[in-house]
Amino acid sequence: MSVPQPTAPQPTVAKDSARRTEPGQVVNDFSIQVATPNGSGSQSSNTVLLRAIFQMGVPVSGKNLFPSNIAGLPTWYTIRASKDGWIARKKDVDVLVAMNAETAREDVAALRPGAAVVYDAPLGLSSTRADLVWYPVPFDRVVEPVTGDAKLRKLLKNMAYVGVLARLLDVELAEVERAIVRQFARKAKAQQLNVAAARAGFEHAAALEKRDPFFVRRMDATRGKIIVDGNAAAALGALFAGVTVVTWYPITPSSSLVETLISYLKQYRIGADGKATYAVVQAEDELAAVGMAIGAGWAGARAMTATAGPGVSLMSEFAGLGYYAEIPAVIFDVQRVGPSTGLPTRTSQGDVLSTAFLSHGDTQHILLFPGSVAECFTMAGEAFDLAERFQTPVFVMTDLDLGMNNWMSDPFPYPERPLDRGKVLSREDLDRLGGFARYRDVDGDGIGWRTLPGTDHPRAAYFTRGTGHDEEAVYSEKADVFERNMERLARKLETARSSVPAPELHGGGRARVGIVAYGSSHPAVAEARDQLRRERDLDADYLRVRAYPFSREVHAFVEQHERVYVVEQNRDGQLAALLQLDLAPELAPRLRKVAHLDGLPLDARSVSDEILGMEGR
Amino acid sequence: MPTPAAPAAPRSNRIGLTVIDYRGGKTTLCAGCGHNAISERIVEAYFDLGIAPERVAKFSGIGCSSKSPAYFLSRSHSFNALHGRMPSVATGALLANRGLLAIGVSGDGDTASIGIGQFVHLMRRNLPMVYVIENNGVYGLTKGQFSATADVGSRLKTGVVNELPPIDTCALAIQLGASYVGRSFSGDKKQLSAMLKAAIVHRGTAMLDVVSPCVTFNDHEGSTKSYAYMKDHDAPLQELSFVPAFEDITVDYDPGSTIDVTLHDGSHLRLRKLEDGYDPSDKSRSVARLMDAQARGEVLTGVLYVDPKAPTLIDSLDVTEAPLASLPEAVTRPPREALEEIMASLR
Numbered sequence: 018m019s020v021p022q023p024t025a026p027q028p029t030v031a032k033d034s035a036r037r038t039e040p041g042q043v044v045n046d047f048s049i050q051v052a053t054p055n056g057s058g059s060q061s062s063n064t065v066l067l068r069a070i071f072q073m074g075v076p077v078s079g080k081n082l083f084p085s086n087i088a089g090l091p092t093w094y095t096i097r098a099s100k101d102g103w104i105a106r107k108k109d110v111d112v113l114v115a116m117n118a119e120t121a122r123e124d125v126a127a128l129r130p131g132a133a134v135v136y137d138a139p140l141g142l143s144s145t146r147a148d149l150v151w152y153p154v155p156f157d158r159v160v161e162p163v164t165g166d167a168k169l170r171k172l173l174k175n176m177a178y179v180g181v182l183a184r185l186l187d188v189e190l191a192e193v194e195r196a197i198v199r200q201f202a203r204k205a206k207a208q209q210l211n212v213a214a215a216r217a218g219f220e221h222a223a224a225l226e227k228r229d230p231f232f233v234r235r236m237d238a239t240r241g242k243i244i245v246d247g248n249a250a251a252a253l254g255a256l257f258a259g260v261t262v263v264t265w266y267p268i269t270p271s272s273s274l275v276e277t278l279i280s281y282l283k284q285y286r287i288g289a290d291g292k293a294t295y296a297v298v299q300a301e302d303e304l305a306a307v308g309m310a311i312g313a314g315w316a317g318a319r320a321m322t323a324t325a326g327p328g329v330s331l332m333s334e335f336a337g338l339g340y341y342a343e344i345p346a347v348i349f350d351v352q353r354v355g356p357s358t359g360l361p362t363r364t365s366q367g368d369v370l371s372t373a374f375l376s377h378g379d380t381q382h383i384l385l386f387p388g389s390v391a392e393c394f395t396m397a398g399e400a401f402d403l404a405e406r407f408q409t410p411v412f413v414m415t416d417l418d419l420g421m422n423n424w425m426s427d428p429f430p431y432p433e434r435p436l437d438r439g440k441v442l443s444r445e446d447l448d449r450l451g452g453f454a455r456y457r458d459v460d461g462d463g464i465g466w467r468t469l470p471g472t473d474h475p476r477a478a479y480f481t482r483g484t485g486h487d488e489e490a491v492y493s494e495k496a497d498v499f500e501r502n503m504e505r506l507a508r509k510l511e512t513a514r515s516s517v518p519a520p521e522l523h524g525g526g527r528a529r530v531g532i533v534a535y536g537s538s539h540p541a542v543a544e545a546r547d548q549l550r551r552e553r554d555l556d557a558d559y560l561r562v563r564a565y566p567f568s569r570e571v572h573a574f575v576e577q578h579e580r581v582y583v584v585e586q587n588r589d590g591q592l593a594a595l596l597q598l599d600l601a602p603e604l605a606p607r608l609r610k611v612a613h614l615d616g617l618p619l620d621a622r623s624v625s626d627e628i629l630g631m632e633g634r
Numbered sequence: 635m636p637t638p639a640a641p642a643a644p645r646s647n648r649i650g651l652t653v654i655d656y657r658g659g660k661t662t663l664c665a666g667c668g669h670n671a672i673s674e675r676i677v678e679a680y681f682d683l684g685i686a687p688e689r690v691a692k693f694s695g696i697g698c699s700s701k702s703p704a705y706f707l708s709r710s711h712s713f714n715a716l717h718g719r720m721p722s723v724a725t726g727a728l729l730a731n732r733g734l735l736a737i738g739v740s741g742d743g744d745t746a747s748i749g750i751g752q753f754v755h756l757m758r759r760n761l762p763m764v765y766v767i768e769n770n771g772v773y774g775l776t777k778g779q780f781s782a783t784a785d786v787g788s789r790l791k792t793g794v795v796n797e798l799p800p801i802d803t804c805a806l807a808i809q810l811g812a813s814y815v816g817r818s819f820s821g822d823k824k825q826l827s828a829m830l831k832a833a834i835v836h837r838g839t840a841m842l843d844v845v846s847p848c849v850t851f852n853d854h855e856g857s858t859k860s861y862a863y864m865k866d867h868d869a870p871l872q873e874l875s876f877v878p879a880f881e882d883i884t885v886d887y888d889p890g891s892t893i894d895v896t897l898h899d900g901s902h903l904r905l906r907k908l909e910d911g912y913d914p915s916d917k918s919r920s921v922a923r924l925m926d927a928q929a930r931g932e933v934l935t936g937v938l939y940v941d942p943k944a945p946t947l948i949d950s951l952d953v954t955e956a957p958l959a960s961l962p963e964a965v966t967r968p969p970r971e972a973l974e975e976i977m978a979s980l981r
Binding site: 241242243244245253256257258259260261262264281285286288290292293294295296297298300301302304305306307308309310311312313314315316317318319320334335338428429431432435436468469470471472473474475477478479480481482483484492 | 687689708709712719721722725726728729731733755951958965966967968972974976
């Protein structure tokens with residue numbers, strides 16, 4: 018991509034594979050970028066390449082950088098192999114596969130010296146730079162013997178580059194073929210054609226003279242691991258949280274969350290009577306999607322919707338109703354780049370501040386920030402528990418990078434804790450109590466007890482409303498009644514501080530410099546912290562925030578560090594702003610904003626460079 | 635039908651409740667407001683049908699009409715939602731608990747202006763609920779602006795004349811898939827009562843547009859939603875009667891002059907024809923007749939369309955009989971082996 022890039026330090030030689038590594042070789046520590054036109058079928062090829070490396074036991078991650086378009090516009094896919102297990106995007110591209118005439122020159126210009134370029138020979142790129150390693154491949158000719166069908170040949174060129182890379186990088190052809198069989202499961206013809214194309218590329222590349230240092234060598238670091246995207250992980254989290262009502266309106270990048278959920282629900286949630294134990298409704302818009310979730314949560318279902326920034330904006334009125342009338346619902350916000358329609362297929366953390374206070378009046382919400390696909394799974398479950406425990410909408414703030422890209426992960430743990438359905442009074446409870454007041458704080462935690470419609474007791478009913486109400490849910494405009502209720506709602510959010518997922522501290526807590534980050538920034542920040550220590554001897558503690566409202570540990574972290582870099586994928590430092598609202602005024606100047614807003618998944622080098630710059634080093 | 639009613643007054647219904655058990659809070663609407671009459675009909679209907687109020691869920695949006703669920707059925711859960719967004723809330727609640735008997739009350743502004751999007755999608759989903767529009771052609775709470783059901787030429791007290799054509803919610807509802815559509819008048823006790831009872835037992839969306847004059851802002855000379863205007867222009871299609879399933883049918887009817895509709899629970903809706911040839915099972919001709927009536931300045935009332943067998947949203951989702959909200963964890967959380975199987979597929 019045409020992002021200006023500083024020269025990277027020379028990658029070090031892999032120590033753990035040293036036995037088989039010649040001097041000058043770079044083993045299991047490089048990035049590949051494939052540039053193709055959108056819709057050309059390269060997604061399958063890239064997945065095959067990713068899986069083949071994964072199957073060789075090498076930690077790997079893949080990122081799709083794609084346009085808001087069905088076919089034709091440029092798209093990039095980056096694969097990073099990292100023996101040390103770093104899975105953030107790598108800023109430098111080490112091996113470029115240039116298949117797209119439209120971007121080839123720009124892509125080549127952005128490479129650092131020494132990078133390798135596999136390119137479609139007619140593009141004639143090798144004259145553009147002298148400091149790169151060139152591998153021209155006449156892909157049309159390579160795939161010609163595979164099939165007579167010209168349309169298929171166009172697709173198969175993509176599998177041919179996988180074969181070429183396999184030869185050049187020492188990816189085992191058998192693993193490539195295994196990955197192809199898996200990718201085209203139950204499609205025998207596609208399997209056979211793609212294997213043939215990969216082999217054709219592999220054979221052709223035998224004639225190429227290897228002049229780059231990059232190699233894949235078998236290791237044993239992916240045994241038992243899974244590869245999954247965050248949307249699928251969140252869908253699984255909802256499935257195992259016992260979700261019963263799913264209402265949604267399609268929007269990139271959240272659509273696949275619900276679509277994946279639907280396919281799992283069909284498989285795993287058909288009851289003994291052969292009927293669904295769930296309901297999914299595609300609504301007419303996001304207003305209706307969240308309205309249905311709120312209606313279902315009110316009636317006692319575990320209800321959810323999934324959306325992105327523009328949808329969250331539309332949901333704002335209902336979010337306020339859910340907060341004020343105290344109704345559980347889970348809303349997944351798979352964030353993309355705003356403002357407005359923005360960059361619909363690029364990633365960001367730009368909805369944090371507006372979602373924390375979504376809706377008019379004094380409204381505040383619980384937000385969760387999953388930092389991995391595993392947390393997309395676990396936090397989906399926690400979100401339903403918190404929503405029902407606190408009787409309020411809970412927002413799970415993922416993003417496009419986490420949601421739509423492939424991540425390596427440990428398998429997800431089966432949830433051992435029973436579902437927390439919150440404070441609900443049954444008919445028997447009402448018999449015993451004689452009645453109840455919906456919004457009375459009987460437990461001192463700000464949370465009242467509720468009944469569900471349909472409860473067969475003459476004292477079960479109450480009137481749910483977004484207008485002012487007293488403890489009995491009766492309409493009231495009295496000043497003291499209103500004030501007391503609002504204070505109780507504030508108390509409820511105070512209680513939430515200690516119930517939401519606690520932050521995760523990396524480091525001993527004694528460094529002078531602290532880093533705060535959250536969500537999909539985690540892999541890049543963890544790696545950046547490692548770079549700072551290894552390369553510049555700068556020791557930084559790192560607190561990964563996992564929820565809003567902030568627990569006390571978050572405030573304490575700022576108190577304990579002289580300078581706190583808040584790394585975010587937005588322009589304005591939205592989480593830092595939330596933090597400032599909580600902190601004592603004299604602590605606020607300790608916060609330094611490290612902002613990323615280019616829509617690309619965050620990389621470690623950008624973070625460490627920026628922190629070094631601000632540290633004056 | 636045995637009725638275990640208490641001997642003393644007041645009268646009990648077939649489940650032993652008195653009409654007091656179906657009442658709501660004291661109305662805060664204007665004296666003489668049509669909406670209050672509709673609330674009274676609703677109380678009577680549920681009482682007469684002997685439906686346990688705990689099984690009923692009430693829904694509304696925002697506006698004078700939407701306040702009215704507070705004035706009937708206090709023993710039923712109620713959700714006073716957002717302006718124009720009652721349909722989605724009711725949909726969600728019924729997805730969560732298909733056993734609820736839902737009634738929604740909306741107004742012409744709440745439905746035909748701000749809420750038209752959710753309204754039309756509710757109709758096409760044929761969600762099993764009663765949807766009452768208390769239609770007075772104006773916004774009351776904001777002091778008398780026109781809504782989208784105001785007729786061309788209708789005049790406000792301030793002299794402002796409406797130039798835009800009205801949205802006919804009944805024609806829309808029929809076209810889009812609501813399976814029971816009627817229009818009535820808050821002042822026609824007999825017609826509204828029968829229409830409501832049939833709506834309550836009907837399975838599917840029962841959409842009733844009830845002209846309900848606003849005594850404060852739209853009951854003057856020049857209004858087409860006034861008591862006087864309705865008295866002059868009400869054109870009933872049928873004379874309605876309702877025979878509940880729990881009563882033995884003893885009254886014969888003449889198939890030539892009366893249409894008998896058997897509803898979902900075995901109740902009967904009897905429509906004695908006042909207009910020859912009107913067939914409430916004929917979608918396109920019903921819509922044509924409505925358009926014709928509008929052109930002639932008639933307010934066509936009665937049961938405009940009914941299809942007791944149309945599939946509802948709940949049918950099409952093929953969900954289990956028990957309310958989803960009350961399914962135990964053992965049913966809603968797949969077992970450990972399921973997760974292991976999925977994890978293995980991702981390796």
